[in-house]
Amino acid sequence: MTEPTPSITVAVDPTNPGQFFACCGLLELADRLWPGAEGWFGDGGREFYVLCDGTLNKVLDALVDCNMTNTMTLAQHARFKEISVMTLKVRKTTSGVEDEYKELDKLLREASIVLRKPFNITLDWFADDRSGGSRFKTWAGRQSVLDIATSMKDAMKSIAWRNEHCLTFSVAKCGLPFNFDSNLGGQGGAIDIGFSFDPLASSALTRIDSSARPALELLAFIGLQRFRPTEIKGENRFHYAAWNRPMPIQVAMPAACGALPIADASRYEFRLLYRTKYLKSFLPAVPFTGVFNE
Secondary structure, eight states: OOOOOOSEEEEOOTTOHHHHHHHHHHHHHHHHHSTTOEEEEEGGGTEEEEESSSOHHHHHHHHHHSOEEESSOHHHHHHHHHHHTSOHHHHHHSTTHHHHHHHHHHHHHHSOEEEOTTTOEEEOGGGOTTTTGGGGOOSOTTSOHHHHHHHHHHHTOOSTTOSTTGGGOOBSSSOOOOSOSGGGTTSOOHHHHTSOSGGGTTOTTTOOOOOBOHHHHHHHHHHTTTOOOEEETTTTEEEEEEOOSOEEHHHHHHHHTTSSOOTTOEEEEEOEEESSSSOEEEOOOEEOOOSSOO
């Protein structure tokens, strides 16, 4: 059977779980722009293809230009801004205001992310305890998911990277990433260094900036909404499969987690690095060895 000519080609390292789920996120966005888009991994898993009515630039341009917010109302955002400019003394001496501030602050950090037109998608997998999506939440409770996502999106505004190597495009001083990029897994974090980066981020004098691959991080964050690896219970091992034939997103989803076996599809497993109880990183993947250790 002749393989169709893809509309989009992206270079990918299939042993980097962040890049794998970024490809899934790319397919998600392409399907929302051009319903019926199909994706698959080719060239031994080293390239990801999308067959659709558009181009890679159009997908990435739309992502950078879209309005990204969270599920808070405009009134809630306005009220939080109003309270934030109050002094601590005023907040604490005005009945109910400090509790209101804490509630809105928590909501601002933890509320579901919304990508508005042209995608119209709500990203809430990180709060999903029922089906296990929350296990892939890599950031700590005091970190704001909206701030992280916004930082990655802002770092993507350069047009030079919008090509097939977009997943390896790196930016310095773009804020803390999600840590889906397994190349970051071995870098020092809070537990290695001895203190948390978060309290230092509010000042330019103390802020510790690192480099990140913003397209990888944001696209993987999007991809995890629909695509999840299969967990091997009790072993901190997660399995995914680089499906190798064109599939619409509804079929690609079970193929990616191995629920739909595909002949000759490359399969991988990775682990989560637990820096603390809450802070995690994706580690590099290796070929899948099976369900049980020998």
